[in-house]
Amino acid sequence: MAAVTTVPAEAEALDAYSQAVVRAVDRVGPAVVSVLAVHSSWHQRGELRGGGSGVVIAPDGYVLTNSHVVAGASAIEVALSDGRRLPASTIGADPHTDLAVLRVAAAGLPAATLGDSGRLRVGQLVIAIGNPFGFQATVTAGVISALGRTLRAQTGRLIDNVIQTDAALNPGNSGGPLVDSRGTVVGLNTAIIAFSQGLCFAIPVNTATWVAAQLIRHGRVRRAWLGITAQAAPLGRPTVVRHRLAADRAVRVVEVAPGSPAERAGLRSGDVIVALDGAPIDSADDLQRALGAGRIGIPVPIEALRDGERLRLLVTPAETPDSA
DSSP: OOOOOOOOHHHHHHHHHHHHHHHHHHHHGGGEEEEEEEEEEGGGTEEEEEEEEEEEEETTTEEEEOHHHHTTOSEEEEEOTTSOEEEEEEEEEETTTTEEEEEESOOSOOOOOBOOGGGOOTTOEEEEEEOGGGOTTEEEEEEEEEEEEEEEOTTSOEEEEEEEEOSOOOGGGTTOEEEOTTSOEEEEEEEEOTTOSSOEEEEEHHHHHHHHHHHHHHSSOOOEEOOEEEEEEEOOHHHHHHTTOSOSEEEEEEEEOTTSHHHHHTOOTTOEEEEETTEEOOSHHHHHHHSOGGGTTSOEEEEEEETTEEEEEEEOOEEOOTTO
């Protein structure tokens, strides 16, 4: 009787893992591009060339990347997955979130599917795809290490609700997509902490989707401003029950800017925002979406928890100042 060969469970798991990564890359890879930014260098009487990655988000040539990849560029070129190299124009850039939208004169391009970063879980498999240093479709895989991080943009403002991952990134990965096992984009790779082990960050796709829509429509992001730095905060069951809250998460105020609308309204560091204009707020993305451009200059009720008690305040958002 012939011996029966069994496949170890570890091999089966590795095979499933590999298949998930391959499927995701096959689906998103064609939408990943290389971005070359040319900067005039008068003191060297020549040009300086830098670059990063990007991802096509619409078949008619819209490309999402990092604002720091194209900031100050005198010319931009995008290399598509089919080998074409096309000049690109900047539709708009938002340094506060390190996002920019470019456009190339092309149609029928393979475009990535944008997912929902609000459904991510710590430990979930993610794949970073980029075009570092011209090496097309470079792939690394890892897991989500943490959610709700804050990251300081080059403008000095903190970016809220950032994804931390151990999927290895190179500088040229900036602007490339972070995708889940289904091949949907859940973030945009943006930063590496120098001299650290495995600390890489991505802007959540929910933020990127909102910013990209603003840039395409207006060329800039006109957002209401409270003047706070915030991060997601879990709420204990007793707190949820006592205050009859609709969600078990809210937004904790980490910092309040002096002279800001939040300070004038009476918000303090440590307050936990649970609702804005009666709508539950359970993430920084929720708060950002609730503070649309239509809120600028209009008083809006805000509800927060402080020392276990529920507060009802009235805040009048201002337009985000250039320095904020």
